[in-house]
Amino acid sequence: MAEIKRVQVAIIGAGPSGLLLGQLLHRAGIDNVIVEQRSGEYVLGRIRAGVLEQTTVDLLEEAGVAQRLHEEGLIHDGTQMSFGGRRYEINFRKLTGGKTVTVYGQTEVTRDLMEARQSEGAATIYEAADVSIHHFDSRPVVRFRKDGAKHEIACDFIAGCDGYHGVTRASVPAAAIKTFERVYPFGWLGLLSETPPVSEHLIYCNHPRGFALCSMRSMTRSRYYVQCSLDENAESWTDQMFWDELRRRVDPAAAEALVTGPSIEKSVAQLRSFVAEPMRFGKLFLAGDAAHIVPPTGAKGLNLAASDVRFLARALVEFYRDRSEAGIDHYSARALARIWKAERFSWWMTSLLHRIPDAGEFADRIQRAELDYLFSSVAAQTSLAENYVGLPFQD
Ligand code: FAD
Numbered sequence: 001m002a003e004i005k006r007v008q009v010a011i012i013g014a015g016p017s018g019l020l021l022g023q024l025l026h027r028a029g030i031d032n033v034i035v036e037q038r039s040g041e042y043v044l045g046r047i048r049a050g051v052l053e054q055t056t057v058d059l060l061e062e063a064g065v066a067q068r069l070h071e072e073g074l075i076h077d078g079t080q081m082s083f084g085g086r087r088y089e090i091n092f093r094k095l096t097g098g099k100t101v102t103v104y105g106q107t108e109v110t111r112d113l114m115e116a117r118q119s120e121g122a123a124t125i126y127e128a129a130d131v132s133i134h135h136f137d138s139r140p141v142v143r144f145r146k147d148g149a150k151h152e153i154a155c156d157f158i159a160g161c162d163g164y165h166g167v168t169r170a171s172v173p174a175a176a177i178k179t180f181e182r183v184y185p186f187g188w189l190g191l192l193s194e195t196p197p198v199s200e201h202l203i204y205c206n207h208p209r210g211f212a213l214c215s216m217r218s219m220t221r222s223r224y225y226v227q228c229s230l231d232e233n234a235e236s237w238t239d240q241m242f243w244d245e246l247r248r249r250v251d252p253a254a255a256e257a258l259v260t261g262p263s264i265e266k267s268v269a270q271l272r273s274f275v276a277e278p279m280r281f282g283k284l285f286l287a288g289d290a291a292h293i294v295p296p297t298g299a300k301g302l303n304l305a306a307s308d309v310r311f312l313a314r315a316l317v318e319f320y321r322d323r324s325e326a327g328i329d330h331y332s333a334r335a336l337a338r339i340w341k342a343e344r345f346s347w348w349m350t351s352l353l354h355r356i357p358d359a360g361e362f363a364d365r366i367q368r369a370e371l372d373y374l375f376s377s378v379a380a381q382t383s384l385a386e387n388y389v390g391l392p393f394q395d
């Protein structure tokens, strides 16, 4: 016999979406449990996003987990781009009337959320096996095994925060969901090192050998990426090969300033655009990567996950506190309106900055013209800046 538990909201997945939703609901007095298939250490070991929009910072503040972020996060009031050996600056603060972004790693956001959850005694079940969801059109149930024993959670709602490969989206009948997808014919090889960043700004580089990105986690820890082919595997790149390739792709001043060192982590990420519509199926809601993926070039993945969670947490609070279903009824449309804008921006940044295999000379010249236009037009730079720092919420 399975052990049966009852909660108001069962959250599947303890990535940033699930943990942030859990924290916001917990603070609003809404009883929730998170069911995660991996261990806490495994979740913390995944090196991913690094740039937070102000709206994400605001939400982390609302969740009561922004203290370390404010102490250690780096405020960036612009970014740089290199093209044709020259470096150009896009000043967010000037172009957007004062907006900035904060560089603070996804690992740290996750750690802060995990610690808050643990200290407040909210339940997270790690290493749950064979997670499955049932009856989400009527009386939802989550089943899983833990240490060999069967468990069952009966709940009012299920939040599918289990990423692109998760079980929640896959449990929706095919006829009820429509998906849109583009897979890019290249990947990113990322390297993390205990070295000072090459510049106080992030540098996005368009180079004939392929895209490169100089990013950071702190003033002593750097994160770099180089565009690579899809069949590349991180183990076949020595640190020296990575540094040599990066140095070839950045502008001469950055190549000169680059401080190299042993890698702490190296991994390859695929680039994909993906949207599933709708994001609500009866009493099941999808949020974050479970519902959509953006290529990382616009630094939107984590921010978009936070924006879904903002809509969903407010909707559930409205449901329990005000007995109103308006928020949950509007959740999918509100979230998707924002998602498609981030999809457009991420696709555009990706097309602008990468070497697209077999695109042909016409496409190469169009890309060059687009970059020339960007660097000569305040309007084009303003559009980039507004999207990068995050569009305002329309609610
Ligand atoms: P996830 O972080 O994927 O979390 C989902 C959680 O659900 C995981 O912990 C997973 O173990 C769990 N789970 C999965 N299946 C199940 C199941 N069946 N049962 C229970 N639990 C389950 N964004 C950027 O902005 N910049 C970047 O540089 C960047 N790099 C990335 C690199 C990689 C390799 C990937 C995959 C993503 C990257 N992203 C990046 C995107 C960003 O990290 C994601 O948008 C963000 O992690 C989304 O958070 P999430 O909580 O929705 O999903």
Ligand code: DHB
Residues within 6 Å of the ligand: 048, 049, 050, 051, 202, 215, 216, 223, 296, 297, 298, 299, 300
């Ligand atoms: C990082 C990742 C991104 O995709 C991006 O656009 C900027 C920064 C990072 O990992 O630091």
